[in-house]
Amino acid sequence: MPNRLARATSPYLQQHAENPVDWWEWSDEALAVAQELDRPILLSVGYAACHWCHVMAHESFEDAATAAYMNDHYINIKVDREERPDIDAVYMKATTAMTGQGGWPMTCVLTPTGEPFFAGTYFPPEPRQGTPAFTQVLQALAEAWRDRRDEVLTISNDVLEHLRQNTDSVGGPLGSDQLDDAVAELAKQYDAEAGGFGTSPKFPPSMVLEFLLRNAARTGSEQALGMVAGSCEAMARGGMYDQLSGGFARYSVDRFWRVPHFEKMLYDNALLLRVYLHWWRQTGSPLAERIARETARFMLDELRTPEGGFASALDADSDGHEGTFYVWNPNQLMRLLGADDGAWAAQLLGVTGPGTFERGFSTLQLRVDPDDAERWERVRTTLLAARAERTRPARDDKVVASWNGLAITALAEASVLLDEPDFADAAVAAAQLLVDVHLADGFARTSRDGVAGANSAVLEDHGAVAEAFIAVLGITGEAVWLDQARQLLDRVVEHFTDPDGGFFDTADDAETLVVRPKDASDNAYPSGASAAVAALLSFAAITGGHGYRAAAESGIASAANIATQVPRFAGWTLAAAEAVVAGPLEIAVVGPRKDRTALHRAALRLASPGAVVIAGDVGLAIPLFEQRDLVDGHPAAYVCEGFVCRRPVTDPDELVSAFGTPTG
Template identity: 60%
Template sequence: MANRLRDATSPYLLQHADNPVDWWEWGPEAFAEARRRGVPVLLSVGYAACHWCHVMAHESFEDEATAAYLNEHFVSIKVDREERPDVDAVYMDATTSMTGHGGWPMTCVLDHEGSPFFAGTYFPDRPRMGQPSFRQVLEALSDAWTTRPEEVQQVAGRLREHLGRGVALAAGTITAETLDAAAALLVSEHDAVRGGFGGAPKFPPSMVLEWLRRRGEDRALPHTLEAMARGGIYDQLAGGFARYSVDDAWVVPHFEKMLYDNAQLLGLYARWGGPLGTRIAEETAQFLVRELRTAEGGFASALDADSEGVEGRFYVWTPAELADVLGPDDGAWAASAFEVTEGGTFEHGSSVLQRLVEPDDPERFERVRAALLEARAARVRPARDDKVVAAWNGLAIAGLCDAALHDRRWVAPAVEAGELLWGVHVVDGRLRRVSRDGVVGTPAGVLEDHGCVASGFLALLQATGEAVWLERARHLLDDALERFRAPDGGFFDTAVDAEALVARPRDPSDNASPSGLSSIVHALVTAHAVTGEGRYRDAAEEALATVATLAERAPRFAGWSLAAAQTLVDGGPLEVAVVGPAGPDRDALEVAARALPGAVVLVADGPRSDVPLLEGRTPVQGRAAAYVCRGFVCERPVTEPEDIARSRPASSSATRSTP
């Protein structure tokens, strides 16, 4: 018999709709029920592609006896962390405070006001390796709630006070010296042998690498990009990156594929360029459109790591399997080309495909690759989490627009995703976070949604030249400035009129995707470059001042803020208006302009009054011309691509426009 989750929009919640646990969705009704019954609230947070979430579900939430105990002694709430990042952020803070670590599934027990008095992550179905079973934990907590209520309330009170303090952000200034020191610290952590930073597990450091690209760093950046592209973290048959590598050499991934990773890496490799970067960008764009695109034109959140209940089964091969598909000769050649060994690099003698060197016979390689891809298509595919998350679709739009520099066909799917976000996710002028099957969900958009979607819309402005995307981006940015700003010039992650939780989350650090603060800063910087409105740049600089200490001490968690700060410290972003008749000359100017790190580039036939950066920009004697500007102060227009890089107006605060 289905529980209350049967009507949820989240695929993760729907995975639990047939559990014997009497689940509730997050909301006041669940807490009212807990008060009525006099029992605590059990909060379980996860996401659809989470391997250990599946394990705990099979072991405990599908178990009749465990479910019966939960139903009698708790009101149980299930939350999709991707749908409600605000709820996840608050209780992850509690979990790390209480245990010293976090992760998913996250398990918290709350009082009737939402204050936690217990927190943890995965619990096994029976005692294992010194860890109590989930049932033992439940029994101890129920006993404490019943027999020691004063102790429970003391713990809950202390945690509530801790959460209510919020994040203390020391104001400062990110200077050229700050950036140099942060870069030196980061490069000192570079793995000079295997690429990346630090040890295992290794996550794709997309935002940090873009910052290094803007600095012109020529060691860690290409080394890491090549290592990831050739390793097992990258799907060598179909394109797309897994979430992270469990080892320090990018060989064995945790096989789930997330939209936010692939969207960022798509853009990064496209901007990096060269033969390898262009190939990886092309294949990753193909992966996004082929495997994550929804019928409505958006992009699904993730592909699961498991198929047939086994992690990685869909992706790995043995030498015998290669020979079965390709025959003995091609099978042996493919095993060498893809680093597939008899001992294996994964479980049970299987290997994750790698491409450490370019093949000696490219035509044979492509024939073999196509045959393996066709054979793999017959395997049981991993499940897809097909909810559309606004922020991650904004990242995908921006990534596709970057890929369009090499192939214009990627603009069309980016536009369709943008239209979905505006037409479905914006309700009564307010941005909503998720939709599924074209139906918008109830969770309100958080700061990262406003920042990433606004950035995506501004990327569409640059890719299409259509002013409507500027209007839409400004709507979201103005809303964020009104409802998310903090008194110190930074930003909260939720709006002032959002649902009140035990704390108002505010985390400026980047994780696998940009923080709300860093994403909104990038959008504000671009909006200023297009419009000349000083209020946008002022807001960006004030927000960056609140993360100066984080940027200096932990640059790996501030890469996207550092990328924005690098552009501003260097006097940018450069604003480039390319105008003139369509054709090879204009195209060449556009390519040269977009090669400038962090530049904002607009292309038009002639002057436009609906986009401020294009006002008054005319061709030169009928020829396409590029106007390279800072703060709307421009050098003389140039008509030759090689002159663009040399045409950089000096930075001066006096050139700043004001509202």
């Protein structure tokens, strides 16, 4: 019989609906049953595109004997980390504190009231490389709960005390000296040979790259721009990037970006679209422009849902193996392309006899541009057609508010800079879905098939979606989007602010967990605090609202110690601080839509950190447009910086020459 997860809206939870484990969703009822039966809670956290989550499910949760033991001794709760990042944050902090590392699947054992006393990640079905079997862990912990209760409670109290410690000590503002010091610190960790930072596995450092681009724009630093160029080129030319249809995988398992973990996440591609767009804007790199266009097309082609939002992810697996959809061997190329084109493609794409991946297969790399563009297009088209016949990876079509916010912001900007109107249409449609579905009754973090989920939005959702609404205002000139952003940011200030500085990740009227999570460090995507800071800064620039600016500066200060000590985990905060140092520029492009396009594009081509650009008709009912009119009948750009406004400019070339000389 299906368990309770058959009624879940999460694709990840539904993947476990046929397990023999008697799963619960996280709920007051589940905790109440645990207390009534005096059983510990087995908490399993993962997400739909997680490869090792699938492995552990097949090995343990689908095994009847293992499931029977779990059902007899535990209350078993399954959580989708993408639906409940607040629960994930609390217990991931416990996991890293207890084991020194984290990741998914995350496996925690809790007291019936939710305090953790054991934590780990993946456990195999039999002992392996020093890791005990999952059944051994289950039996040992059940016995400890039964026979050594005092010892267990002592551990849980110690862990809870650690979780309650606020690690975000408020520092000072991040000025130009601190920002330049962060660049120097990043340079020490930069891999000059392979691009990126640190060693394997390597994750795309999207937020750090945005910071470095802004720093280079402000200071002219060749060092900062060089780290961006080296990293972006290496990622785009390696197996991390889908050389046939665009889109980035989650991370590279090796230092040189050859072999990825093949899942494709919306947030990675949204953030990287913006990075490559800005890299092109600052350098004119043809590679940057191509990757930006292809990444945006991938998002529209592969991740758009029928309702107009963007799905969370594509799975890594198909046909029972990771990467099957994406990898090739020389025989396949020869059979499809013929001997000449097959050999040429194999050499061009790094497909070898032994293989660069597994089972004699290779990922596709494009380390140099093809010497024959027409031939490459013919080969690419043939390979795409053949790949389309393969079993496609599953898609997690859950719409996550914050990740859609990141996508909307990137697509809105790209629509103007790349002259792609359908990018704008997609951005507006996704924003409208968020209004119509996610914000129809409170603020739901997720939706699926046009139906809002039951879980409330957290801080990152408020920040990323507010910034997205501001981006849509910027390209449509419709004041309603500023009103939508205001409602979200007012809630941030009123319900998420920590009196001691910065922001909590959950609202003061949200569900109470064992601790209220607060973490200003960026991980795979911007933290709630840094997402809120970015939106607050832009909103303050448009409205002149000093309270919003003060809230943003408080958020930056709350992450100052992280930003100065470990800047790799504070890229979005550092990028926001660059905007503070730069002003940011406030640019109102005034005029009819059909006449203002060139001026609007010129304004967005300015690389000034965090510049806020709004284009709209005369009389747009927002503060930035007050008393702003055409100049001699022509559209005009009004530019202000640091409470000082310049004379309006009507010539796009004059705007560029006055405020920067981008080459994109």
